[in-house]
Amino acid sequence: MWRVLSQPALAAALREKGLARAAQFSWERTARETIAVYERVLAKQGQ
Numbered sequence: 001m002w003r004v005l006s007q008p009a010l011a012a013a014l015r016e017k018g019l020a021r022a023a024q025f026s027w028e029r030t031a032r033e034t035i036a037v038y039e040r041v042l043a044k045q046g047q
Contacts, residue, residue, distance in 0.1 A: 004011045 004014060
């Protein structure tokens with residue numbers, strides 16, 4: 001924590017990386033991936 005508070009460049013870099021990582025997640029993506037899991041399970045049950 002001290003390093004981040006005392007090093008503005010580090011804080012900025014971590015912020016940017018955090019925002020980029022957070023952008024990878026969305027409710028739409030979560031829904032698509034959940035539906036895909038259900039579809040795979042149902043397909044296996046039908047075999």
